[in-house]
Amino acid sequence: MAEADGRTLGDEEVAAAERVIRSGMLNSVWGVEARALEHEVAEMYGMRHAIACSSGTAALHLAVVAAAPDPGDEIITTPITDFGTVAPILAQNAVPVFADVDPSDGNLDPDAVAKLIGPRTRAIMAVHLFGAAARVDELRVLADAHGLALIEDCAQAWLTELPAGGTGPRPAGTVGDVACLSLQQWKHITCGDGGLTLTDDAELARRMRLFSDKGWDRAAGRSHAAFGLNYRMTELQAAVARAQLAKLPGVVAARRRTAQELLAALEGLPGLRLPRPEGHAWWLFPVVLPGGQAPELAEHLRQAGIPARAGYLNEPLNHAPVWNGPVYGASRYPLEGYAPRPCPEAERLVAETLLVIDWNENYTPDHVHLIAQEMTKFRARP
Secondary structure (H helix, E strand, C coil): CCCCCCCCCCHHHHHHHHHHHHHCCCECCCCCHHHHHHHHHHHHHCCCEEEEECCHHHHHHHHHHHHCCCCCCEEEECCCCCHHHCHHHHHCCCEEEECCECCCCCCECHHHHHHHCCCCEEEEEEECHHHCCCCHHHHHHHHHHHCCEEEEECCCCCCCEEEEECCEEEECCCCCCEEEEECCCCCCCCCCCCEEEEECCHHHHHHHHHHHECCECHHHCCCECCCCCECCCEHHHHHHHHHHHCCHHHHHHHHHHHHHHHHHHHCCCCCCECCCCCCCCCCEEEEECCCCCHHHHHHHHHHCCCCEEECCCCCCHHHCHHHHCCCECCECCCCCCCCCCCCHHHHHHHHHHEEEEECCCCCCHHHHHHHHHHHHHHHCCC
């Protein structure tokens, strides 16, 4: 299946990069591409503000900055995610608190989150894992009841749809105070690395834009209004991302079409819990084996040339080695006395029951047939 590499890079991106290079302006402070990308993404999502930045991790850092935790404050998040979700919490001297997940899809369990809200909780950071919608409406109710910020990590969830509200389907990223998107190499669309934050709140947008540009209030001259880093997106990144953005609806539609074909082919196969297709954007195709055996099935699929992995991570983030060492220099601040909580559902998913199959827009019915055939063979073994 090596030919199904899932990238849609072509003449449009080459032309976009050439346009920027020939303009002579590669820096987005004085260029036009990054601002155009922000406008186009904000319009696509129906949001008032979008801030482009250098990576998905940078976008998450901007979101944490917008939540404005004091040193030692807590942000509740999931242990099944990329470390880029958690690193910005530490970067702001806040403390990640890991809540357990729904064993059916690996997304945050709102009941588990509710039990961990305390006097130092500042925000909830939900991840729409693999492109499946997290239960952000329930998390929004929790956040509002406790005066917390809600951050949506949509790095794997371009155009994921939330359950219909009063006005119909809504894209993931439109419930939280801030949403974060990623343009890293293997996401639905890419410019190599890049990110965006979305918000309807003008003050949060101001904080994030300032932080992404070294706290530089450009309207005031060479004046630094607040602490910030350089997270600016380049014009080259933005131009390529704009070309990719035009292809995004087709990318997601193609992934949904073949995912639906595989769901139909696997329907009724014993020992599998298939993902719910409603609104799914299919960054990966996850399967849960409630009785275990995910590592064995992953190996069987790999032997057949199918890119599959058990567990997604080597260990859930509440078991990552990073918690055992210093954070800054020799200091463990803000983690003195810190021990991540156990998350039994997440731990079982990663160790035994979760299987993910790489997925992309170039899969064909032949790829689907091969995957279904090999999964059926595995389940038929004595």
